[in-house]
Amino acid sequence: MMRPRIYVPRDAGALALGADEVERAIIAAEQHRGLDIDIVRTGSRGLYWLEPMVEVETAEGRIAYGPVTPEDVAGLFDRLLDGGPHPLRLGRPEDIPFLKRQTRFTFARCGIVDRQSLADYRAHGGLAGLDRALSLGPAGIIEEITKSGLRGRGGAGFPTGIKWKTTADAPAAQKYIVCNADEGDSGTYADRMIMEGDPFCLIEGMAIAGVAVGATKGFIYTRSEYPHAIRVMSRAIEAAHREGLLGAGIGGSPHDFDLEIRVGAGAYVCGEETSLLDSLEGKRGQVRAKPPLPAHKGAFGRPTVVNNVISLASVPAILADGADAYRDLGYGRSRGTMPIQLAGNVKYRGLFEAAFGVTLGDIVDDIGGGTASGRPVRAVQVGGPLGAYFPRALFDTPFDYEAFAARDGLIGHGGVVVFDDTVDMARQARFAMEFCSIESCGKCTPCRIGSVRGVEVIDRIVKGERRAENLILLRELCETMRLGSLCALGGFVPFPVLSALTHFPEDFGGAPIAAAAA
Ligand SMILES: Cc1cc2nc3c(=O)[nH]c(=O)nc-3n(C[C@H](O)[C@H](O)[C@H](O)COP(=O)(O)O)c2cc1C
Numbered sequence: 001m002m003r004p005r006i007y008v009p010r011d012a013g014a015l016a017l018g019a020d021e022v023e024r025a026i027i028a029a030e031q032h033r034g035l036d037i038d039i040v041r042t043g044s045r046g047l048y049w050l051e052p053m054v055e056v057e058t059a060e061g062r063i064a065y066g067p068v069t070p071e072d073v074a075g076l077f078d079r080l081l082d083g084g085p086h087p088l089r090l091g092r093p094e095d096i097p098f099l100k101r102q103t104r105f106t107f108a109r110c111g112i113v114d115r116q117s118l119a120d121y122r123a124h125g126g127l128a129g130l131d132r133a134l135s136l137g138p139a140g141i142i143e144e145i146t147k148s149g150l151r152g153r154g155g156a157g158f159p160t161g162i163k164w165k166t167t168a169d170a171p172a173a174q175k176y177i178v179c180n181a182d183e184g185d186s187g188t189y190a191d192r193m194i195m196e197g198d199p200f201c202l203i204e205g206m207a208i209a210g211v212a213v214g215a216t217k218g219f220i221y222t223r224s225e226y227p228h229a230i231r232v233m234s235r236a237i238e239a240a241h242r243e244g245l246l247g248a249g250i251g252g253s254p255h256d257f258d259l260e261i262r263v264g265a266g267a268y269v270c271g272e273e274t275s276l277l278d279s280l281e282g283k284r285g286q287v288r289a290k291p292p293l294p295a296h297k298g299a300f301g302r303p304t305v306v307n308n309v310i311s312l313a314s315v316p317a318i319l320a321d322g323a324d325a326y327r328d329l330g331y332g333r334s335r336g337t338m339p340i341q342l343a344g345n346v347k348y349r350g351l352f353e354a355a356f357g358v359t360l361g362d363i364v365d366d367i368g369g370g371t372a373s374g375r376p377v378r379a380v381q382v383g384g385p386l387g388a389y390f391p392r393a394l395f396d397t398p399f400d401y402e403a404f405a406a407r408d409g410l411i412g413h414g415g416v417v418v419f420d421d422t423v424d425m426a427r428q429a430r431f432a433m434e435f436c437s438i439e440s441c442g443k444c445t446p447c448r449i450g451s452v453r454g455v456e457v458i459d460r461i462v463k464g465e466r467r468a469e470n471l472i473l474l475r476e477l478c479e480t481m482r483l484g485s486l487c488a489l490g491g492f493v494p495f496p497v498l499s500a501l502t503h504f505p506e507d508f509g510g511a512p513i514a515a516a517a518a
């Protein structure tokens with residue numbers, strides 16, 4: 001008889017909800033019964049309201065139960081052996097509507113594979129992208145990535161193929177691949193999920209990028225708040241070295257590629273690519289003026305590709321399945337899939353990977369199931385702390401870089417934070433300015449000083465002090481920050497502030513600015 005196999009996630013989200021305690025309870029029950037069970041620790045499937053979600057291997061495929069508490073285990077144990085009925089039984093994970101409706105392209109293996117096993121990675125399609133990349137060669141890889149339409153998932157949506165070509169064309173003996181795993185946006189966790197659930201995918205993507213541009217060294221820059229991701233990635237890098245995926249002559253090719261993890265203390269601005277490079281080099285993270293672009297003069301003054309985790313983790317599947325398979329998915333100029341991360345006051349909190357084009361209303365009301373509190377949805381902030389607040393009237397906006405920009409918003413790294421009707425939007429606007437003042441790197445005046453003045457002006461508006469004049473002042477201040485800031489921290493803070501003011505003027509103690517000025 002086959003040894004029973006049970007899958008327990010060890011993703012930070014599942015751990016926070018008691019996954020380790022559940023594993024211990026399973027081991028205790030196993031020992032009590034004198035059984036020998038194979039417990040595999042995976043990443044998360046991303047259905048966080050069901051975590052810890054425990055799965056058991058059966059003849060019909062995996063059967064999931066969740067959310068499981070340690071106290072549930074005694075009564076559930078027999079079912080964890082046979083996949084039978086139980087109030088916590090969820091059935092086949094792939095049939096759970098939240099998962100069934102997704103297009104899992106980049107996250108295809110997340111929550112499924114033994115995240116520390118390169119053999120399991122390969123058994124689930126891993127390294128097929130690298131094999132094809134090595135057969136295509138540098139120019140062929142860049143052509144394929146360009147053709148796929150992949151745009152950076154860190155926020156700016158810059159075409160990855162162009163970035164790689166620029167670095168490839170820059171003459172230098174040493175070039176670098178830097179993975180931006182800082183993931184500072186509120187409500188986002190896609191990068192962490194990949195690092196904790198499918199680390200070899202990121203390593204493979206970075207190795208392909210290295211071959212494409214002629215870089216022999218890569219860095220993963222992440223934050224100290226991601227200790228589990230750091231541990232999983234470190235072990236995966238060691239395994240990749242042992243098995244020839246990293247080091248000299250990767251995959252039996254003439255290309256060398258090495259990887260190192262660098263950990264920052266966790267400053268929002270250190271996610272900005274030039275600030276990140278300063279921090280990676282051991283300096284205080286401060287934004288550099290551009291040009292020169294990192295593609296010409298990046299880490300340690302050498303040509304460098306800086307890409308987000310999801311951009312790089314999408315590369316192996318693009319190479320394996322072909323650029324067309326990726327390009328065929330999507331909407332407008334936003335090709336492929338986006339890991340939408342539902343957070344805040346939402347019923348079904350989790351990662352939903354879908355082709356671009358799904359509307360905000362579908363994401364929040366249908367996929368997310370509305371608010372967790374059961375109260376009406378009032379506002380949704382998309383794209384992190386610098387993203388706009390959208391009211392229900394804008395719920396027909398498709399998830400697409402251009403569609404959001406046309407409505408003075410951004411999709412950023414795909415974070416969607418939901419608020420119910422108890423939210424105070426003037427407080428949210430104030431928070432945006434306050435956040436900027438705390439996180440500002442201090443290099444330019446509109447951001448460093450403007451954000452502090454912004455907090456004061458909003459306070460005066462809310463108190464009703466010379467309201468009409470202060471509303472005009474706030475708009476002028478936002479305009480100055482937008483146009484005069486060196487980077488998008490100061491430059492984009494007007495998005496949350498002005499969207500709150502425009503769509504929810506009643507929270508600022510009166511009618512909107514246009515009416516107040518008239
Ligand atoms: C204030 C600020 C914070 C940022 N934080 C992140 C971050 O946490 N992760 C990220 O990938 N990109 C972040 N970015 C965007 C990066 O500067 C850069 O565009 C990105 O790493 C490029 O990779 P991509 O082309 O793959 O998106 C941030 C930008 C700004 C202005």
Ligand code: SF4
Binds near residue numbers: 447490491
């Ligand atoms: S906008 Fe703010 S964070 Fe960006 S360079 Fe200026 S001071 Fe630094």
